[in-house]
Amino acid sequence: MRLEILPVTGIGEVVPGDDLAALIGDAAPWLRDGDVLVVTSKIVSKAEGRLVDLPADEADRDRVRDQLLAAETAEVVARRGATRIVRTRHGFVMAAAGIDNSNVAPARLVLLPVDPDRSARQLRAGLRARLGLDLAVVVSDTMGRPWRNGLTDVALGAAGIDPVRDYRGQTDRYGNELRLTQMAVVDEIAAAGDLVKGKAEQVPVAVVRGYPWRAEPLAGPAGPDGPGVRPLIREPGQDLFTLGTAEARRAGLLTAATLPPGGPVAAPAGPAGAPAAGVDDRCPVDGETVARAVRLVSEVVAPGTRFELTDAGGQPADAAYSALLRCRPPGDAPPDLVRFGADLHRLRAALAADGVASADLGAVAGPDGTVVLLGLVATP
Known part of the structure; x- marks a missing residue:
């Protein structure tokens, strides 16, 4: 040519x-x-x-x-x-x-x-x-x-x-x-x-x-x-x-500020909003990814706030989520719980940034106090 x-x-x-x-x-x-x-x-x-x-x-x-x-x-x-x-x-x-x-x-x-x-x-x-x-x-x-x-x-x-x-x-x-x-x-x-x-x-x-x-x-x-x-x-x-x-930073902050209760990826729902049973395509959560998010927020959450990753097996959410995060507040006083809500949101935003969707499954009573469960699933 x-x-x-x-x-x-x-x-x-x-x-x-x-x-x-x-x-x-x-x-x-x-x-x-x-x-x-x-x-x-x-x-x-x-x-x-x-x-x-x-x-x-x-x-x-x-x-x-x-x-x-x-x-x-x-x-x-x-x-x-x-x-x-x-x-x-x-x-x-x-x-x-x-x-x-x-x-x-x-x-x-x-x-x-x-x-x-x-x-x-x-x-x-x-x-x-x-x-x-x-x-x-x-x-x-x-x-x-x-x-x-x-x-x-x-x-x-x-x-x-x-x-x-x-x-x-x-x-x-x-x-x-x-x-x-x-x-x-x-x-x-x-x-x-x-x-x-x-x-x-x-x-x-x-x-x-x-x-x-x-x-x-x-x-x-x-x-x-x-x-x-x-x-x-x-x-x-x-x-x-x-x-x-x-612009990307602003978009990320807006996403974090408007993080829905069910996470950036909606969890499969069953009757009356309960997680569906038998979901075969859930994405496993990498434990190191969760640990990294926990470490990231550890210096800014209230002293005494604790997070513990567990398997979802045996829990009502095990069909929708591949892991659960047990979140314990620093205390039962109203100021402690208000701060705890902010700490949970910080953690959920950090998880979402690494592709882990989360949903607040509510508080459950345990032998050593009340904890809030977060259901986790990796974003496809």
């Missing part, structure tokens, strides 16, 4: 209502069938009128910026000082939701296109109608990356090209089956195009020539334009880096 990366110059300033297909076609009459067009999202946004004028007063400007950021944000992922990393309503994780004031008139902001995939499809159709060429289109923008300095362009929208090259199920030269390898082709093409576009040269469009994007015809409900960039957007539940440090 031999690739060429070519800048498209002479497009000039783009204003709302401009026909991008006409501007690009006039600036690049040398386009060929099979080229991949990489178009910075900035000119797409300008043509679509995604511009906001800022007021003159600085305080009012800040207020408008905050309102725009809130409107474009689905979730705040991380923050530090004035910087916000957010998940946009498109699903992209970006600084300031991609709102930008570079390469635009002073006192103006540019928002991301409402639907970059749709923008890519419309531009592809416009170029086909105008030039009679079958092109692929990638709408790109700049993003930072966790763990690395520097920026790179990635694809926000795509049309006519499969966003992923999937190697799963194939074997390498040593006979090893590839199980995870999925190459984000449109991101690679976006980054390649940026090598000739640049940020200060005002070259908003590049052409990547020679990539065989039509080797396998696109199929499926998306039609010949393909699925766009949607397959590249990882769902938050599958992301190992969903939140920043402060």
